[in-house]
Amino acid sequence: MPPTALHDPAALAQVFKAYDVRGRVPEQLDVDLVRRIGAAFVATTGATDVVVGHDMRTSSPGLAAAFAEGASRAGADVVEIGLASTDELYFASGALDRAGAMVTASHNPAAYNGLKLCHPGARPVGTDTGLTEIRDLVASGDEPTAEEPGVRSRRDLLEEYADRLLALAPVSGRPLTVVVDAGNGMAGLTAPAVLGRIEDLQVVPMYFELDGTFPHHEANPIEPANLRDLRERVVAEGADIGLAFDGDADRCFLVDERGEPVSPSALTSLIAARELAREPGATIIHNLISSRAVPELVGELGGRPVRTRVGHSFIKATMAQENAVFGGEHSGHFYFRDFWYADSGMLAALHALAALAGADVPLSRLVDRYTPYAASGEINSTVEDRERVLTALRNHLDGEGVTVDELDGTTFTHADWWVNVRPSNTEPLLRLNVEGRDTATMERLRDESLAIIRSQP
Incomplete structure (x- = not known):
């Protein structure tokens, strides 16, 4: 059967992202396309067993059933766990040692939906680990089918x-x-x-x-x-x-x-301290927009901090390579070696509750030691000529005592501050993060950087 308009390369490039599949339903993503993705997932990865879950979006049950149909037609046995959080799907993939598919668009508006895919053991599927091959097979119009379809079954894994x-x-x-x-x-x-x-x-x-x-x-x-x-x-x-x-x-x-938000970097430090108390000398992963307080604390506690790019596929891969016990991202994702290196918001919450229940101080005081610096948070700006902006920023920020690296975007690091500017993978945006030794330093670097970013034509 030839591909429909949703399956041509240009259309697929809009929904196949770096780490997942995501788009508007049904304009960019429909049951036919998701069924084909299910079949391509099995054919390209060689998965013989797949677990499928879905979130509460109105389109999710139908899309989950379509993925299961495509995967089973391609020969895989499919366990459908129904309504689930993404970390419950990762649990299922790890505990059952099956490849996994979660139908969700995470935090996107209601009109969107998508797929998060993983290999057995909750190992991520991204552009470098199978997602490109899945996209290309879907674009070819071929829909793999096995002589004998797989068996579909249901199972409740919440408890x-x-x-x-x-x-x-x-x-x-x-x-x-x-x-x-x-x-x-x-x-x-x-x-x-x-x-x-x-x-x-x-x-x-x-x-x-x-x-x-x-x-x-x-x-x-x-x-x-x-x-x-x-x-x-x-x-x-x-x-x-x-x-x-x-x-x-x-x-x-x-x-x-007090009703005040706690920095995700502070929660990263809190969990890192707990994990290092349990396993002295362990490796802790932090992404490059986490507060510098994170690696400083890990070092003080005798652990080994390792810096990585933003994004769950990079974090998970680095954690596995380094056998890290824990990893945190400033975006609110927290990863655990004993949870198959996968991220779990609920497990992070339990660590916070356990630390608070075992302390005799309120949460504000418990995390105060983990927030010694002032941070801007992520600020997005629409920029067409990103290279011109980055050149202007380099000319302004690079100087005595400043180091520059390009692990993910461009990071300028000084003893008193750091500035990171990263381009979006999908939009003409630059993402700015600034941290300073105090609020005045942070605000000065933030405002100077934003003036340069937003003054460019």
Whole structure:
């Protein structure tokens, strides 16, 4: 059967990203295309067993069934686990030693959906690890089918997933009140299953109803506006901590008892300290826009910090190469060796709860030691001539005492500050991150850099 308009190379280039497949439904992604991707996934990876899960978006059940159909037609046995968070899908891939497919568009608006794919053991599928071959086979118009199709079955793994997480980060100590904002995403399913089993933990739910139209706010907690409701509720309840999850619940953000957001870099440091106490001298991964406080703390505690590019496929690959016990990204993704090097927002939340329950200070004081520097957060600017901007920035920032590297975009590092500028892979954007020894230093470097970025034609 020849490919349809959705399967020509130009159209596929729009939905096949660096780490996943994502697009608008049905304009860019429909059941026919997802079925073909399922068949191509099996044919190109050689997977004989696949586990498939999906989030709560209205299009997700149909797309998950289409992927399962394509994979089984191509000869793979398929276990369908139904509604799941992305980290539950990773758990299934690891525990069952099967390739995996999660139907989700994570934090994107309701009109979008997509696929996150992995090899057995939750090993990521990206452009360098199979995604390009899948795209090319789909574009060819061929839809592989086996002489004997695979068997499709259903299985509920939610309880086993909760068992695994609670074994990795048991929570005990003083009673806590936690407000959880699921954003109408998959944490509305997984948070009760996991947190509901912890004694002396009072959970105040927010937006636990699974609703892929996101009626209250987008399930993207990295945007400050989407934390407003949680911040107010934590203060109103007199809670000890607030947790915010994105749509597929693989990311987690914290709010302290004052209603103030906690830097993801601070949570990275907190978890790193816990893991190094358990395994002295271990390797900890941090991406290059994490606070410099992270590698400094790891070094002080006798660990080995390793810096990597932004993006989960890079983090996971580096973790496996280095046998790192833990890795953190400033975007709110946290990776664990004992969870098949995969990321889990819920496991990160459990570490935060365990640390807080075992301490006699509020969360704001617990993380204060991990936030000695001032950070700008990520600032995006639309730029057509990115090379011209980078040249102008280099001319302005490079000087005595400054080192420059291009591990991911361009990073300028000084004893008192650092500036990173990274181009988007899919849009004409430059992403700016700045950190300084104090607020005045950060704001000066931020404003100078933005003036250069936004003054270019």
